[in-house]
Amino acid sequence: MSENTDGITRRSFAAAVGGAAISCGAQRPRPNILWITCEDIGPQLGCYGDDYATTPNLDKLAARGLRYDYAWSNAPVCAPARTAIISGVYPNSMGAEHMRSMVRMPAGMRMYPQYLRDAGYYASNNVKEDYNLEKPGEVWDDSSNRAHWRNRAAGQPFFSIFNFTSTHESQVRARPHTLVHDPSKARVPAFYPDTPEVRRDWAQYYDNITTMDGQAAKVLQQLEEDGLAEDTIVFFYGDHGPGLPRCKRWPYNSGLRVPMLAHFPDKFRHLAPPGYQPGGATRRMVSFVDLAPTVLSLAGVEPPPHMQGRAFLGRFRTPDPAFLYGLRGRMDERYDLVRSVRDQRYIYIRNFMPHRIYGEYIAYLFEMPTIQVWKKLYDQGKLKPPQTYFWEAKPSEELYDLTSDPDEVNNLAQSSEHRSHRERLRKALFDWMREIRDVDLLPEPEMQARSEGSTPYELGHDSRRYAFDAILAAADQASMLDAAATDSLVAKLSDGDGGVRFWAALGLLMRGQAAVSKGAEPLRKGLSDPSPSVRIAAAEALGKYGTEADVNASLGVLVELANVETQGPYLSMMALNSLDALGDKVRRVKKQIQSLPLTAPTVHERIRANIKNLVDVIVRK
Numbered sequence: 001m002s003e004n005t006d007g008i009t010r011r012s013f014a015a016a017v018g019g020a021a022i023s024c025g026a027q028r029p030r031p032n033i034l035w036i037t038c039e040d041i042g043p044q045l046g047c048y049g050d051d052y053a054t055t056p057n058l059d060k061l062a063a064r065g066l067r068y069d070y071a072w073s074n075a076p077v078c079a080p081a082r083t084a085i086i087s088g089v090y091p092n093s094m095g096a097e098h099m100r101s102m103v104r105m106p107a108g109m110r111m112y113p114q115y116l117r118d119a120g121y122y123a124s125n126n127v128k129e130d131y132n133l134e135k136p137g138e139v140w141d142d143s144s145n146r147a148h149w150r151n152r153a154a155g156q157p158f159f160s161i162f163n164f165t166s167t168h169e170s171q172v173r174a175r176p177h178t179l180v181h182d183p184s185k186a187r188v189p190a191f192y193p194d195t196p197e198v199r200r201d202w203a204q205y206y207d208n209i210t211t212m213d214g215q216a217a218k219v220l221q222q223l224e225e226d227g228l229a230e231d232t233i234v235f236f237y238g239d240h241g242p243g244l245p246r247c248k249r250w251p252y253n254s255g256l257r258v259p260m261l262a263h264f265p266d267k268f269r270h271l272a273p274p275g276y277q278p279g280g281a282t283r284r285m286v287s288f289v290d291l292a293p294t295v296l297s298l299a300g301v302e303p304p305p306h307m308q309g310r311a312f313l314g315r316f317r318t319p320d321p322a323f324l325y326g327l328r329g330r331m332d333e334r335y336d337l338v339r340s341v342r343d344q345r346y347i348y349i350r351n352f353m354p355h356r357i358y359g360e361y362i363a364y365l366f367e368m369p370t371i372q373v374w375k376k377l378y379d380q381g382k383l384k385p386p387q388t389y390f391w392e393a394k395p396s397e398e399l400y401d402l403t404s405d406p407d408e409v410n411n412l413a414q415s416s417e418h419r420s421h422r423e424r425l426r427k428a429l430f431d432w433m434r435e436i437r438d439v440d441l442l443p444e445p446e447m448q449a450r451s452e453g454s455t456p457y458e459l460g461h462d463s464r465r466y467a468f469d470a471i472l473a474a475a476d477q478a479s480m481l482d483a484a485a486t487d488s489l490v491a492k493l494s495d496g497d498g499g500v501r502f503w504a505a506l507g508l509l510m511r512g513q514a515a516v517s518k519g520a521e522p523l524r525k526g527l528s529d530p531s532p533s534v535r536i537a538a539a540e541a542l543g544k545y546g547t548e549a550d551v552n553a554s555l556g557v558l559v560e561l562a563n564v565e566t567q568g569p570y571l572s573m574m575a576l577n578s579l580d581a582l583g584d585k586v587r588r589v590k591k592q593i594q595s596l597p598l599t600a601p602t603v604h605e606r607i608r609a610n611i612k613n614l615v616d617v618i619v620r621k
Contacts, residue, residue: 030121031268032149032232033298035161036219038212039078039128039168040243043259045209052185054210057217058236058261064278065234065263070285070344072324073240076248076255077331081240081288083132086111086139088292088307091327092339093436095447095456096132098330100606104134104455109306111139112292116159119301122152125161150226159295164215167208169243172201173368181206189254190407191246193387197373201244233268233298236261245371246390250358251326251340252408253347253400260286262313271298271314283344286312287324308436323428329440333610334360335577337440337475341429346418347408348425349398352441352479355510358390363613386410396480397422433472437461441471442499443533445570471499478507486515493522498531505537509544516545524550527557532571536561540578543585555582555589562593564611565600573607576614586618594619 045055047062048069074084079100080091087105091097094105105111113123114137124147125140142151149158165171183199186206192198216236223229241247241255248255264272273282286294290310293303297314310318328338337352365371377383378391386409397413399422404410412418439447439460450466451459460466474492477485485507492504505526508515516523523546526538535557543554561567561575579586579593586593598612 030157033159034234036236038164041238042241055213057213067281068260071260072256072287084288088309092438092440095439106455122156122158128163164212166211172205197369201370230265234263251328256326333613351394354394446533474500474503478503490519501534509541513545543582559592565597569603
């Protein structure tokens with residue numbers, strides 16, 4: 001982590017989020033900066049050695065620029081990934097990792113285009129935003145499908161984004177489509193069954209990348225036509241991994257690794273990293289949280305102290321980091337909590353909710369032919385490991401050697417030979433969570449309630465309101481599934497902090513019948529806990545493993561909390577997830593669930609469909 005993040009703990013908050021310093025005088029003329037971005041692709045480009053890819057234009061850009069071989073999105077889905085980019089702050093430090101949530105930033109904290117505009121840049125975005133943050137005022141000079149550097153004032157330096165959606169997940173499954181890439185030549189990852197449906201989706205994915213390659217070429221041609229190529233630093237990157245199951249939405253390397261290319265014209269080679277050579281590659285590890293401070297650095301603007309990313313180019317370039325970090329929270333209507341960290345060889349994944357399978361039903365995800373055939377074959381008993389893993393409970397820890405196991409299917413977390421790597425990466429992960437004050441260890445409804453009148457970021461950085469160490473310890477103990485910790489978890493059900501009590505109840509649920517029976521009495525008290533999130537966790541535990549009276553009481557609690565009109569969207573989604581987890585038992589309250597309201601005036605349109613999707617799944621039981 002950067003020294004800037006440490007600085008927040010040493011200064012007052014107001015000072016930490018003060019304006020960025022403009023230090024452009026020594027670097028005039030300033031570069032124009034162009035970002036060409038696309039959606040839902042990993043490094044499936046010819047310049048990354050993929051001989052199935054057809055990407056001549058991006059390959060040419062790589063041949064005259066720099067290829068980043070260790071570039072990560074911080075989240076494996078668009079909204080939190082773009083949140084890291086626009087803010088320069090990790091989404092789980094802002095309380096903004098949950099898909100399409102809308103979280104406020106603290107007063108004084110701004111988005112990077114605002115600092116660029118203060119420095120005299122024309123900032124345009126064509127066209128996707130999709131942040132999990134409310135915009136703190138006017139962010140862009142133009143953010144629309146008409147946005148272009150050509151609309152700036154004469155002589156004004158520009159920062160412009162062109163984002164292409166032709167590679168988005170939805171376009172992989174769009175039909176009709178005439179395939180160009182031969183499905184028989186597609187590489188099928190080891191975690192998938194090798195079926196015609198899977199091969200077709202991968203072939204169409206590569207077709208879409210070729211289409212996007214042509215779109216990128218047109219933007220670069222416009223730069224040449226305008227006589228700006230020698231004045232413009234050009235970036236290309238994708239917004240997270242491939243838009244296919246177990247890539248998109250999962251914080252494996254397969255879901256987080258992205259292509260990233262950067263070209264520096266001769267005039268601005270001094271802003272490139274040491275040793276920059278056209279056609280070269282770098283082992284520097286970079287991630288999306290680094291992009292905001294980097295673009296500011298290129299423009300001669302010192303990144304503000306609140307930014308947690310590291311500038312990797314320009315005047316304020318920082319030393320190379322040792323690790324990259326990833327995260328997963330709520331994906332549309334489904335709750336989960338996963339953190340990951342990698343170095344240049346290994347990736348460590350920490351599943352804080354291992355009782356939730358990887359392949360939970362998400363309505364949008366299940367429109368993909370690949371996942372439909374994959375689930376069908378699993379249900380028919382026709383798959384063998386590693387193709388079965390996606391449909392089963394997660395291990396608490398995962399460790400993969402990306403050199404020998406690029407598909408991440410051979411979990412080394414229990415290997416004595418790899419113990420030192422596991423412990424080193426686990427420590428790095430927990431140190432990072434502690435340093436950024438990972439506020440999403442609180443369940444989303446609890447986090448929202450505690451930060452009322454403030455912001456989740458400020459909540460997370462206030463030790464009086466957020467007992468981070470105690471909550472992390474409870475989450476760690478709960479999710480490691482050690483049976484010997486049962487008594488300790490039962491005791492934590494009486495803790496004074498609702499976040500600790502939540503993880504204690506969840507920990508008993510994760511351990512099953514014996515643990516829930518041991519903690520039955522405090523769990524029953526938990527059904528009337530002051531924290532609704534604790535009530536939900538206790539109700540799911542008792543509803544799944546309790547007596548008949550427990551089941552009925554728990555169903556009543558969950559149905560009450562699932563009412564979006566009275567409880568709001570976050571409690572409603574959380575309660576509906578727990579109801580769905582109770583399987584056939586939910587039929588007892590099916591009529592009540594069918595009569596639940598599906599929306600309310602307070603529900604943001606970005607998450608409105610989530611409640612309906614959950615209700616639809618439950619009533620089909």
